[in-house]
Amino acid sequence: ENFGKNVLGENGKKRVSRVFNWLESQGVEIDNMKVLDIGAGPGAFTLAFAERAQEVVALEPATAMTAFIKKQVAQKEIKNIRIIEETWEEVDLKKHNLEQHFDLVFASMSPGVNNRETLDKALSCAKQYCFISSFAGKRRNDALSELWQIMFGENVPDRTGNIIYIFNLLYARGFDLSFKVWEEKVTMENTVEEAVLRLERDLQKYDIEGYSENDPRIKQFVEERVINGVFRQEITSRLGQILVRL
Numbered sequence: 001e002n003f004g005k006n007v008l009g010e011n012g013k014k015r016v017s018r019v020f021n022w023l024e025s026q027g028v029e030i031d032n033m034k035v036l037d038i039g040a041g042p043g044a045f046t047l048a049f050a051e052r053a054q055e056v057v058a059l060e061p062a063t064a065m066t067a068f069i070k071k072q073v074a075q076k077e078i079k080n081i082r083i084i085e086e087t088w089e090e091v092d093l094k095k096h097n098l099e100q101h102f103d104l105v106f107a108s109m110s111p112g113v114n115n116r117e118t119l120d121k122a123l124s125c126a127k128q129y130c131f132i133s134s135f136a137g138k139r140r141n142d143a144l145s146e147l148w149q150i151m152f153g154e155n156v157p158d159r160t161g162n163i164i165y166i167f168n169l170l171y172a173r174g175f176d177l178s179f180k181v182w183e184e185k186v187t188m189e190n191t192v193e194e195a196v197l198r199l200e201r202d203l204q205k206y207d208i209e210g211y212s213e214n215d216p217r218i219k220q221f222v223e224e225r226v227i228n229g230v231f232r233q234e235i236t237s238r239l240g241q242i243l244v245r246l
Contacts, residue, residue, distance in 0.1 A: 102125050108131070113134075152208075
């Protein structure tokens with residue numbers, strides 16, 4: 001629910017609009033396309049594509065996410081969305097008729113496209129274009145940075161993963177590419193419970209030895225910084241996107 005609220009809210013709408021504008025500036029005509037959305041999440045892009053495309057296939061392994069999409073589809077009586085609840089690594093392309101089927105294969109911030117094999121799998125489904133976006137360097141969360149110092153007495157380590165590796169692989173193989181990098185700042189506003197859960201999940205991503213998920217210092221940290229029931233986090237991310245022309 002939290003994720004859906006964030007990506008379908010104002011920040012999510014701005015992100016969809018920015019991506020669509022960039023695609024169209026690169027010559028991509030979204031109207032009447034067949035689109036595959038890899039790692040669709042709660043459907044921010046899936047639903048936006050469905051308003052203009054002929055067909056949208058949303059691939060998403062998380063049941064809670066697909067349930068959110070199905071709810072939107074039912075409420076809005078959308079007829080051109082098909083949902084596949086599998087991981088990109090494991091989905092059978094032939095079984096689901098995905099090979100060479102789509103005008104645009106779209107993977108926005110999707111962890112499923114993470115190596116040469118999963119990248120080639122995405123390209124094999126595209127007839128015209130493949131879009132990939134991901135983090136492009138350092139990410140900073142002011143609350144997490146402060147909490148990390150309290151808990152571990154050091155700076156937050158850099159996390160692995162950078163879209164430049166995907167770009168270099170595609171570039172070396174001779175693909176026709178467009179590439180853009182930018183910085184994005186977002187203010188998250190959460191209740192105490194939501195903020196504690198988010199910080200716990202952020203900490204889990206680092207696989208810290210000896211870290212306990214229910215560490216009382218996390219809730220204490222949030223409660224000491226809440227203003228009128230709202231805990232705010234400033235998150236700065238460097239992001240990148242690639243358009244491959246096939």
